[in-house]
Amino acid sequence: MRRGMVIDLRRCTGCYGCQISCKAEHGTPPGVLFARVLKREEGRYPSMRLLFLPVLCNHCAEPPCVEACPTGASFKWEDGIVDIDQDKCVGCRSCMMACPYANRYLNDSPQNYFEQGATPFEAARTARHQTDVVMKCNFCRDRVRAGKPPACVANCPTAARTFGDLDDPASEVSRLIQERGGFPLHPEAGTRPSVFYLPP
Amino acid sequence: MNDLxxxxxxxxxxxxSCALCYGSCSILAHRVDGVVVKVEGNPQSVVGKGRLCGKGAGGIMTHYDPNRLxxxxxxxxxxxxxxxxPRWKEITWDDALEEIAARLRRIRAEDSRKLVMQRTTTVTASRLPMQTFAAAFGTPNLSTAGGGLHCGNGAHLLSGIMHASWSVVPDFEYCNYAIYFGASKGHGAGHASASNMGLAAEARARGMKLVVVDPMxxxxxxxxxxxxxxxxxTDGALALAMCNTMANELGIYDAAYLQAKTNAPYLIGPDKLYVRDPASGKPLVWDKAAGAARPYTDARPADTxxxxxxxxxxxxxxxxxxxLKDHLRRFSPEWGEAISTVPATTIRRLAREFAREARIxxxxxxxxxxxxxxxxxAIAFRGAQGHKNSVYNFLAIELLNQLVGAADVVGSCLGFNPACGGFPETGRPRYVPSAGPDGLMTVGMWMGYHYPYPIAEPRMPRNLGLQDxxxxxxxxxxxxxxxxxxMWSRFxxxxxxEMMLNFGANLLMSIANRETVARSLAAxxxxxxxxxxxTETTxxxxxxxxxxxxxxxxxxRSNFPFIFSLPAGMGEWCWPIRQPVLAPEGGQRRFQDVLLELAERIGMRADLNAAYNASMNLAPEFRLQGERRYTFEEICDAELKSNFGPGRGLDWFKEHGLVKWPKRPEEVYWRPFVDVRVPVYWEFMVPLAEKIDALTAPRGLKLPREYYEPLPDxxxxxxxxxxAPGFDLTAFYYRDSIHTNSFTMENPWLDEAARLDPFSYTIAINADTATKKGLADGALVRVETESGRSVEGRVRLTQAIHPEGLGIAACAGHWGDGMPVAKGKGVFFxxxxxxxxxxxxxxNLNLDLCARVRVTPVEARR
Incomplete structure (x- = not known):
């Protein structure tokens, strides 16, 4: 099994629902964005287009971050999810330098959004995260193991995201990649990402 | 039983229900040990369909903001x-309410109109308690912050007259070709925001062609x-040129629709007015079968x-x-190109595509x-109609729909749910458009102010807003x-x-320049x-x-009326409620309770009960009685039981969250089933202008008659x-999908997203234009109008904007300390x-929202 995600760029409308629902799901501290939305311009006026490009950890089949980690904190589960064992991470950032996608974050920023300190929400959710360790998306592994799709997939108002098993040729993700010409970002990096995009 | x-x-x-914007999507709030740890969309609901935009997903951070009062x-x-x-001092609720009540008692005794009730557009559900209180108190002066001045006076008036609804949207499920003019329906903002995002995405996946006319x-x-x-x-000019191409160059229009469902066959005399039947006063049509003029009610539409x-x-x-056809001839595509910069060949092609795809x-x-x-x-909203030419701009765009009969039928331009047969078990709420004077359509349901049609007789004003x-x-x-x-003296x-009661509106930011609004607030x-x-206003x-x-x-009624923000098209009717998930903190109180308490203290309980009976349209057995004191829970319970039966009161709704039932095709596509017409020729403008001018001209205000012609210009x-030399760019506002009005700027998750967005907090300028001006990306500039108003901000060089445009997002640029996350973010357009x-x-009194400006670099500050 190799868990993967397909993001349909035709459907995505750049509402930031993924970015914010991820913050709500994980209570990540300021500056840590497991899911982000980029806006990219292509072409010149008036023959240009603006592209909304949601990004997250690619859960690469050949993850350079895991390779680079000196302590074994970064690892890959048997289902393909790339994860970080916070207890083993020493915050050396080797993985961040190795990741060609800049989707890892060192949790050394302020832990709360407001000057006054932690809100009850942050006390309940953000405080679970260790500081001075590296954080990233883990495809909402707890949700997935409970049979639910990742939070960004469940929430997307345009249903742009599909989650499934890339190893199963009959899965929805495999079918979409096959039929719509799904592609990963920066294939030249040679990491075999598990996040694929469908053309706009 | 067991204390231990x-x-x-x-x-x-x-x-x-969410309330981060007026879309009011249905939510599920996950509460663990007294703390809300997640807000998700409620998949049972039609409103949002279980999914939330960034604003809705981030609502927790607004709720838990330690800067809240x-x-x-x-x-x-x-x-x-x-x-x-203000040099605040803390006071008790009792002292506060008594001081307010004393003031209200005196004003109500003297002249109740001296009270202005002001509310924000953000919370849809604030409309009913505020309007009901105003009605009971006896003031016509109710205002909705910047709402209608900006997005709505044209869109809502015209959607009301032509579609019996507050706004319009494509029938996403069946539409094959939509053309948007300065509108964002389905793209992260606006009515039924999250639901429409899903519907628009499905339509794209299905292959609907979407043409968007927009400077950015x-x-x-x-x-x-x-x-x-x-x-x-210049959207109106483009639309008029398209109408001309369709009606005159291509000769494509839906004659059967125009004959039966509009006033197109009504005969117009040299005085621009209907030629009327002397006996009945009804407008005449020419009956080709009879070879004679007859009242419009007497001829078969196909014979007219x-x-x-x-x-x-x-x-x-x-x-x-x-x-109409003759009038449109003056708007050639070449004329349209000169005004809008859209090439005439493009205008002709768009008109041809629209007409062909209509499948008349x-x-x-x-x-x-x-x-x-x-x-x-053809769909328009704020961008197209937020101008001095508001009415004609919207009408010109709407005529595209009317010419081909694309109005409230399958695949066409739909009003949001103008006809509802009611919950099957009770037949409530039930409303249907009906024929008003001269057979023209009157809405079955409306949001506020006056009905869009028939138009009231102009009179010397009794309202501060002069809408009468x-x-x-x-x-x-x-x-x-x-x-x-x-204006008040003149009329x-x-x-x-004398007194303003404000709910949540930050009108210093949401209306126009702050100096002008500050003078009115201070008065x-x-x-x-x-x-x-x-807020700055507070x-x-x-x-x-x-x-x-x-x-x-x-x-x-977190999301009622359905004409406002329930998705249009087939599917289900859905009535959700909003209910408390957490207790108030400190001295926080619900505004609905505050209004009830004030009514009690000023002795207008009976008036308020009667006003609630009317505004909620309560069935006789659930009406509030006499002077009896009711809690807001009891009032909500009465409304729910009145609509959905005695078994579905507040307790039932607290458990289930919502009730829904299937829509029928005859409701969604009501136009063929309801005998009403809409005006493609606005004959009523002629006498209206005469009546207004008869009041204004003797008092020194000549009404510009060119705005009151029956056909759009x-x-x-x-x-x-x-x-003026140097003033070579036109600044315009546009709605950012990550923010709602000025309110969400304080939410740190949304602020974080907006800071990473290339446009949310910057001034978008065409890269070539900027280069000619010597401006580099990120340069700090001053944007000035000819009248000397100015704002500052950093430019974002982009290919995504017309060379003459200057795009500024949202209602940003807070300066007060009460919302510290928001302070200093973005540009106060x-x-x-x-x-x-x-x-x-x-x-329609819509504010002109484009400003001709000069852009100059601000010298680097030490």
């Missing part, structure tokens, strides 16, 4: 101004099959003439459609019912404008405002603000009351006529806007 029992772990998912505050500094510190490529334009950039504010030179009642006359004459079967099929829609004089006016600038005293208004003798935060209050957030409050904005008679539509 360990408390049961609190872990609940509670169905309720928690205690009633009393001003001790008698001076009010932008730089005045963001949101809707970014998702378009084709982006058509144009000069700011749409074209020709005729004679009836001894006068030369023409069908309204002939008038075709039908389709939906759930066993054969219906007209017109899978095209300018009878098509809606949200009015004259509560705050620079010339308001001049002999017999009173002046109130007494102002009460019920708010979540100490700092002008005498008493501030801390409100509850959406996670602490109750609304029996392109009348330029001040920004189009500005010839409204600071460029003048607010007076010269800058509003003389028909």
């Amino acid at each position: 029992a360990t408390p049961i772990r609190d872990d609940a998912w509670i169905p309720s 928690k205690t009633p505050l009393r001003r001790t500094n008698p001076k009010k101004g932008l730089d005045e510190d 490529c963001n949101f809707a334009s970014a998702k378009a099959s084709e982006w058509v950039p144009l000069r700011v504010g 003439a749409l074209e020709g030179e005729l004679e009836a009642n001894g006068v030369r006359c023409q069908p309204a459609f002939q008038k 004459g075709s039908t389709i079967v939906v759930e066993g019912v054969t219906l007209p099929y017109r899978p095209v829609a 004089l300018f009878a098509m006016g809606m949200t009015s600038p004259f509560l705050d404008s620079d010339d308001r005293e001049q 002999e208004l017999g009173y002046r405002p 109130y003798e007494f102002m009460v603000s019920i708010d979540l935060f100490e 700092r002008f209050a005498d008493i501030v009351l801390p409100d509850c957030s959406y996670l602490q409050t109750l609304d029996s 392109f009348l330029p904005c001040a920004s189009h006529d500005c010839k 409204n600071g460029l806007l003048d607010l007076d008679w010269e800058h509003v539509s003389p028909v």
Whole structure:
């Protein structure tokens, strides 16, 4: 099994629902964005287009971050999810330098959004995260193991995201990649990402 | 029973409603041990369909913001101004309410109109309690912050007259070709925001072609099959040229629709008025079968003439459609190109595509019912109609739909749910458009102000907003404008405002430049603000009351009326409620309770009960009785039982969150089933202008008649006529999908997203234009109008904008300390806007939202 995600760029409308629902799901501290939305311009006026490009950890089949980690904190589960064992991470950032996608974050920023300190929400959710360790998306592994799709997939108002098993040729993700010409970002990096995009 | 029992772990998912924007999507709030740890969309609901935009997903951070108000505050500094510190002192609720009640009692005894009720657009459910209180108190002066002045007076008035609804949207499920003019429906903002995002995405996946006419490529334009950039504010010219191409060059129009469902066959005399039957007074049509003029009710629609030179009642006359066709000839695509910069070849192609894709004459079967099929829609909103030419701009675009019969039939331009047969078990709420004077459509359900049609008789004003004089006016600038005293004196208004009761509106930011609005706020003798935060506007209050957030409050109709924000098209009716998930903190109280308490203290309980009976349209057995005191829970319970039966009161709804039932094709596609017509020729404008002018001209205000002609024209904005050297760009506002008004700027998750967004907090300028001006990306610039108003911000060089446009997002640029996350973020576009008679539509009072500007670099500061 190799868990993967397909993001349909035709459907995505750049509402930031993924970015914010991820913050709500994980209570990540300021500056840590497991899911982000980029806006990219292509072409010149008036023959240009603006592209909304949601990004997250690619859960690469050949993850350079895991390779680079000196302590074994970064690892890959048997289902393909790339994860970080916070207890083993020493915050050396080797993985961040190795990741060609800049989707890892060192949790050394302020832990709360407001000057006054932690809100009850942050006390309940953000405080679970260790500081001075590296954080990233883990495809909402707890949700997935409970049979639910990742939070960004469940929430997307345009249903742009599909989650499934890339190893199963009959899965929805495999079918979409096959039929719509799904592609990963920066294939030249040679990491075999598990996040694929469908053309706009 | 067992005092020593360990408390049961609190872990609940509670169905309720979002209030981060007026879309009011249904949510499930996950509460664990007294803390809300997640808000998700409620998949049971049609409103949002279980998914939330960034704003909705981030609502927790607004709720838990430590900067929220928690205690009633009393001003001790008698001076009010932008730089005045109110010098708050904390007071008790009892003291606050008694002071407010004493003031209200006196005003109500003297002249109840001296009270202005002001509310935000953000919380849809605030409309009913505020309107009901105003009605009971006896003031017509109710305003909705910047709402209608900006997005809505044209869109809502015209959607009301032409579609019996508050707004319009493509029938996403069946539409094949939609053309948007400055609208974002389906792209992250607006009515039924999250639901429409899903529907629009499905339509894209299905292959619907979406053409977006907009000076900037963001949101809707970014998702378009084709982006058509144009000069700011010239949408109406483009639409008129398209109408001309369709009606005259191509000769494509839906004659059967025009004959049966519009006033196109009504005969128009040389005085621009209907030729009427002397006996019945009804407008005449030419009955080709009879070879004679007959009242429109007596001829078979198919027999009525749409074209020709005729004679009836001894006068030369023409069908309204002939008038329209002849009128449109002046708007050639070449003329349209000169005004809008859209090439004439593009205008002709778009018109051809729209007309062809309309499939005039075709039908389709939906759930066993054969219906007209017109899978095209022309959709407009703020960008197209936020101009002095508001009414004509919207009408010109709407005529595209009317020419091909693409109105409230399958695949076409739909009003949001104008006809509802009611919940099957009770038949409530039930409303259907009906025929008003001259057979023209009157809405079955409406949001506020006056019905869009019939138009009231203009009179010397009794409303501060002068909407009873300018009878098509809606949200009015004259509560705050620079010339308001001049206008009130001129029209002999017999009173002046004395007190404002504000719910959540930050009108210093949401209307126009802050100096003008600050003068009007400072002039109130007494102002009460019920708010979540100490906004810039709340700092002008005498008493501030801390409100509850959406996670602490109750609304029996979080998303009703359905004409506002329930998705249009087939699917289900859905009535959700909002219910408390958390208790108030400190001294926070729900504004609905505060209004009830005030009514109690000023002795108008019976009036308020009667007003609730009317505003909620309660069935007889659930009406509030006499002077009895009711809690808001009891009132909500009455409304729910009245609509859904005694078994479905508040307790039932608290458990289930919502009730839903299937829509029928005859409701969604009601147009063929309801005998009403809509005006493609606005005959009523002629007598309306005469009546208004008869009141205004003797008092020194000549009504500009060119805005009151029966057929639309392109009348330029001040920004189009500005010839001052150096003022070579037109600044415009646009709605950012990550923010709602000025409110969400304080939410740190949304702020974080907006800071990473290339456009949310910057000034978008065409890269070539900027280069010619020597401006580099990120340069700090001053944007100035000819009248000397200015704002500052950093430019974002982009290919995504018309070379003459300057795009500024959202209602940003907070300067107060009460919302510290928001402070200093983004650019305060409204600071460029003048607010007076010269800058509003003389028909519907919509503010002109484009500003001709000069852009200069700001020297580096030390």
